[in-house]
Amino acid sequence: xxxxxxxxxxxxxxxxxxxxxxxxxxxxxxxxxxxxxxxxxxxxxxxxxxxxxxxxxxxxxxxxxxxxxxxxxxxxxxxxxxxxxxxxxxxxxxxxxxxxxxxxxxxxxxxxxxxxxxxxxxxxxxxxxxxxxxxxxxxxxxxxxxxxxxxxxxxxxxxxxxxxxxxxxxxxxxxxxxxxxxxxxxxxxxxxxxxxxxxxxxxxxxxxxxxxxxxxxxxxxxxxxxxxxxxxxxxxxxxxxxxxxxxxxxxxxxxxxxxxxxxxxxxxxxxxxxxxxxx
Amino acid sequence: xxxxxxxxxxxxxxxxxxxxxxxxxxxxxxxxxxxxxxxxxxxxxxxxxxxxxxxxxxxxxxxxxxxxxxxxxxxxxxxxxxxxxxxxxxxxxxxxxxxxxxxxxxxxxxxxxxxxxxxxxxxxxxxxxxxxxxxxxxxxxxxxxxxxxxxxxxxxxxxxxxxxxxxxxxxxxxxxxxxxxxxxxxxxxxxxxxxxxxxxxxxxxxxxxxxxxxxxxxxxxxxxxxxxxxxxxxxxxxxxxxxxxxxxxxxxxxxxxxxxxxxx
Ligand SMILES: Nc1ncnc2c1ncn2[C@@H]1O[C@H](COP(=O)(O)OP(=O)(O)OP(=O)(O)O)[C@@H](O)[C@H]1O
Ligand SMILES: [Mg+2]
Numbered sequence: 001x002x003x004x005x006x007x008x009x010x011x012x013x014x015x016x017x018x019x020x021x022x023x024x025x026x027x028x029x030x031x032x033x034x035x036x037x038x039x040x041x042x043x044x045x046x047x048x049x050x051x052x053x054x055x056x057x058x059x060x061x062x063x064x065x066x067x068x069x070x071x072x073x074x075x076x077x078x079x080x081x082x083x084x085x086x087x088x089x090x091x092x093x094x095x096x097x098x099x100x101x102x103x104x105x106x107x108x109x110x111x112x113x114x115x116x117x118x119x120x121x122x123x124x125x126x127x128x129x130x131x132x133x134x135x136x137x138x139x140x141x142x143x144x145x146x147x148x149x150x151x152x153x154x155x156x157x158x159x160x161x162x163x164x165x166x167x168x169x170x171x172x173x174x175x176x177x178x179x180x181x182x183x184x185x186x187x188x189x190x191x192x193x194x195x196x197x198x199x200x201x202x203x204x205x206x207x208x209x210x211x212x213x214x215x216x217x218x219x220x221x222x223x224x225x226x227x228x229x230x231x232x233x234x235x236x237x238x239x240x241x242x243x244x245x246x247x248x249x250x251x252x253x254x255x256x257x258x259x260x261x262x263x264x265x266x267x268x269x270x271x272x273x274x275x276x277x278x279x
Numbered sequence: 280x281x282x283x284x285x286x287x288x289x290x291x292x293x294x295x296x297x298x299x300x301x302x303x304x305x306x307x308x309x310x311x312x313x314x315x316x317x318x319x320x321x322x323x324x325x326x327x328x329x330x331x332x333x334x335x336x337x338x339x340x341x342x343x344x345x346x347x348x349x350x351x352x353x354x355x356x357x358x359x360x361x362x363x364x365x366x367x368x369x370x371x372x373x374x375x376x377x378x379x380x381x382x383x384x385x386x387x388x389x390x391x392x393x394x395x396x397x398x399x400x401x402x403x404x405x406x407x408x409x410x411x412x413x414x415x416x417x418x419x420x421x422x423x424x425x426x427x428x429x430x431x432x433x434x435x436x437x438x439x440x441x442x443x444x445x446x447x448x449x450x451x452x453x454x455x456x457x458x459x460x461x462x463x464x465x466x467x468x469x470x471x472x473x474x475x476x477x478x479x480x481x482x483x484x485x486x487x488x489x490x491x492x493x494x495x496x497x498x499x500x501x502x503x504x505x506x507x508x509x510x511x512x513x514x515x516x517x518x519x520x521x522x523x524x525x526x527x528x529x530x531x532x533x534x535x536x537x538x539x540x541x542x543x
Contacts, residue, residue, distance in 0.1 A: 050499075053503060055499065055502060055503055077505060077507070080502075080503065080504070080505045081505060084503070084504070085500075085503045087496065087499070087500055087503075089493075089496055091448055091493070092492075092493045092496035092497050092500065093496065093497065093500035094444070095441065095444070095497065095500065095501055095504075096440075096444065097412050097440055097443055097444045100515065101412075101440075101515060101516070104515035105501075105504055105506075106504040106505055107513075107515070108512050108513050108514060108515060109504060109505040109506050109507065109512060110505055111511045111512060111513050112513055113513060114513060114514070114515060114517060117513070117515055118515075121515075137447070138444065138447075138448070139447035139448055139451065153504065154504070157504075157505070
């Protein structure tokens with residue numbers, strides 16, 4: 001395992017007299033993993049994301065991305081190139097007047113020659129399956145398509161990490177699925193590291209690892225099966241458990257006992273069958 | 280509102296559509312200058328021929344040209360009348376007692392009106408055959424050298440292109456808010472003026488709030504994607520100066536020489 005990001009004892013607040021939004025946060029991100037960050041509204045997830053690519057700087061502690069410290073002024077651009085963020089609102093991050101212009105935006109910023117840009121663009125729109133829309137204007141695209149264009153704009157820069165900051169929360173179920181599917185393919189085929197900030201614990205259940213945040217602190221961290229064992233704690237900090245888990249918990253209260261935690265519908269059905277066969 | 284065309288651009292494949300936006304911008308600019316060379320019937324005829332041929336070559340439906348002229352038509356007519364009634368030169372044509380019309384006045388009126396007409400037609404032709412984004416890129420490239428004297432050319436062009444990008448989005452949003460307010464009984468298109476003005480406020484306030492939010496988000500997204508001003512930035516949009524563009528300039532040169540020779 002290779003460590004890509006290391007956050008060390010980071011505290012942050014937006015204004016001096018305000019309370020800390022992040023308190024002594026420490027975490028590390030490994031190459032090639034899908035890390036989910038969950039937490040209630042205002043728990044500091046977006047703030048953390050902005051610290052990870054140098055949009056914000058820590059008040060205390062350090063953020064290291066592949067060895068670059070975001071405190072060094074020269075490192076900022078290296079960090080921004082390595083860590084891309086897909087934001088929540090598909091409309092408010094579309095800079096260009098067409099798909100091609102938008103994907104090019106980051107490349108233009110890096111001063112890449114036009115020929116090479118064209119190569120990178122055609123390569124990355126293919127990966128998100130938007131190659132037939134190059135000349136399309138943003139207001140003619142669906143939310144999911146816009147988010148895929150945003151992803152293309154980021155991977156064109158060949159980053160090591162893509163952060164999805166609730167990137168699917170404004171999309172319809174179909175759009176959500178197409179965006180997540182795209183990211184899963186990128187992870188599988190390109191070995192992309194993904195940090196997914198989400199309210200959707202069902203999605204988080206499919207991650208390699210989960211970090212739980214509450215009121216600016218990391219309160220839990222681990223494999224989905226381990227984190228979801230603490231269902232009460234998750235509910236207490238205001239998170240909705242995945243539906244299959246809710247069903248299982250309701251059944252357990254009624255006296256039914258299960259061997260393992262069911263995080264997906266499939267697992268729940270299997271457990272129910274096993275239970276049926278045993279009794 | 281879904282099919283709104285930003286600006287006035289009418290897609291097409293004509294010679295004029297295919298010209299480099301820089302060539303068109305420069306032509307429009309030079310035309311504004313050489314229009315003032317004309318001072319007799321012959322030179323105005325020459326300018327008229329150039330303008331009409333340009334309109335013809337663009338293969339645009341005349342309706343579009345007319346639409347461009349419509350708002351300015353009243354100004355043209357007024358200018359014409361002012362000159363007819365107020366310029367007292369040359370022989371008296373007729374006398375209606377309370378006003379006298381002189382030949383010089385009619386001539387001046389016609390000339391000034393034609394001058395306005397040609398200017399509007401040529402500039403409309405520019406915006407009708409060039410996408411707003413191409414115009415922006417054209418202006419940015421043409422004014423490029425001005426960066427050295429501190430003119431924020433890149434920033435201006437970026438501002439323009441972002442504005443162009445967000446016009447449809449904001450229109451869509453306006454429509455949505457209007458519907459929401461209509462559902463609550465607001466009236467935008469009927470009723471007394473006072474009521475209608477009042478209903479604009481609950482439309483503008485949410486629109487502004489969301490526009491500021493969008494601006495903030497966009498700035499964040501741009502920074503996240505490594506934007507740091509125009510310094511060292513490259514561009515995906517490529518302008519190609521071709522034979523066609525040079526031809527246009529030769530035509531313009533011939534026109535200018537013609538005007539210089541024929542003016543009195
Ligand atoms: N630009 C800002 N200026 C001042 N305070 C801010 C700013 N952005 C966020 N905050 C505050 O910081 C806290 C954490 O916000 P943050 O956006 O990081 O939370 P979040 O976990 O992403 O929430 P959500 O789930 O709603 O996106 C909140 O209390 C918020 O009010
Ligand atoms: Mg957030």
